[in-house]
Amino acid sequence: MCGIVGIIGKVEAAPLLVEGLRRLEYRGYDSAGIATLVDGQIERRRAEGKLANLEALLKTRPVGGLIGIGHTRWATHGVPNERNAHPHATKRVAVVHNGIIENFHELKAELSAKGQVFESDTDTEAVAQLIDYHLAQGMGAEDATAKALERLQGAFALGIVFAGRPDMMIAARQGSPLAIGYGAGEMYLGSDALALAPLTQKIAYLNDGDWAVLTAETVVIRDRTGATVTREVRQTQFSGAMIGKGEHRHFMLKEIFEQPEVVSNALNTMLNPADRTITLPRLPFDLAAVKRVRIIACGTSFYAGSVAKYWIEKLARLPVEVDIASEFRYRCPPMEADGLAIFISQSGETADTLAALRYCREHGQHTLSLVNVPESTIARESEAALLTMAGPEIGVASTKAFTTQLTVLACLAIGMGRATGALSAEAEADICRSLSEIPARIAEVLRRDDDIRVIAQGIAEARDVLYLGRGTGYPIALEGALKLKEISYIHAEAYAAGELKHGPIALIDDSVPVIVICPTDELYEKTASNVQEVVARGGRVVFFSDREGIDRLSAKVFSSMALPSVDPVVAPILYAIPVQLLAYHVAVAKGTDVDQPRNLAKSVTVE
Incomplete structure (x- = not known):
């Protein structure tokens, strides 16, 4: 996970920037850097590896200046080296960035044709070059930034400083979180409040689409329309819990809203948006030689694996079995040669x-783990491990860990498809394009939070809730039912929609809400038919689809919400968001302990 820190004030910025970056080390990174203004000129120091390398560089090549920005970066594509480390800069502007600029290849081609010279492999440099181009046309810093922001597509958080302007910096947010800290004659910028903890107790969070101009004494915030707005400045004593929650009421809600950023971070480990390819880490076994895949996990991770079964079988044409870990080894299953076993665990310590x-491992299988903690036992005991890059997840009910697991599994399925020869380069490019857009589409859904809160009011008094889905929508239905059970204590079950008439339809009446996951894919018509069966029996259907799907059925359902249209392959990642929000708002309406639901622990380390 990338981290941003910025300072404009009355003391040298470099030491404070480094300390701020140190507090963001928990996010994971493989390079770090800072940029300050010295006599009006941009001075950068960047280093591959850990902060210690940057600190050593600053001892031999110190930088002064009262304004600066810093960044810890997890490599997106290209090697993690100094050239690709942030900040990215021209002579006129320096930028740090979290997220993904979806249209950077178009911007790069356009700007290169106009004479802008790119020096790195990153999407971030397109932001710096775009602003630089507008500055070169005679625009001021604010106008050049506003013009550039109009062109950017994707999820991003930006910190920007300008040569010759030691009196100001600019921040912007779309999808990825960004906080402004207020000091006495100083202002600060950070990915989260933790980065700013020792510097200030006054924090404001930018909303999606906001951009702000910071001076040492003032902050002016504008929304996406350009109108000047105010955002609440919160006083915090920086107790651990309050820092973690930011502006949110619960950790779970904060973690739901972090998903544009963390999904971006997960994508950045394997997806190259420049040529729309997946590059898997070097593995100690040959994926092309794998004959059978077995995915093993518990709870939410099991549902992520269930989605991956569809992906791997479709994209790589390999047979896949998915097992609940607590049941798997007691069957004493036979293990075929050249088999790959994939283990999914948020903590990396799940006992089963x-x-x-x-x-x-004892039965000769290749082993690959998907974890959020690289030092965990499961990661250490696997032949190879893929990191989900979700960052700390405090809420017991998993949210961002689930969507980052899905993201990494999607990349893995694409990589396996290319390794087996079942997936063409053209198909890979199409899916990668869709994956690169997912963080921004998630941010769009999060902006509909109030709509989901309204839907939740009609579910909070139910005793039983059914979830339906087909294809990859079925595991998302299972996950939605689990979330509702976990935190609201309402009995909820999920079924493959085609199984409805094989028994569960007997449960349908006007007291049972039915939540339907139904993107307009090749199974839409069949799911829609099941929905009409529910409606005919008085069921209250809550219908999640895209605009096309909603328009075809909205008159028949109790409630609906249109999600952005996306490629069906990546739809499960997007459709996880509304079921998470729905469970959250139902639980809040019922007054349960959202972050620590009864009888549950975050990590199950005993059988």
């Missing part, structure tokens, strides 16, 4: 999953 890993 670890036991299954050891069983597979």
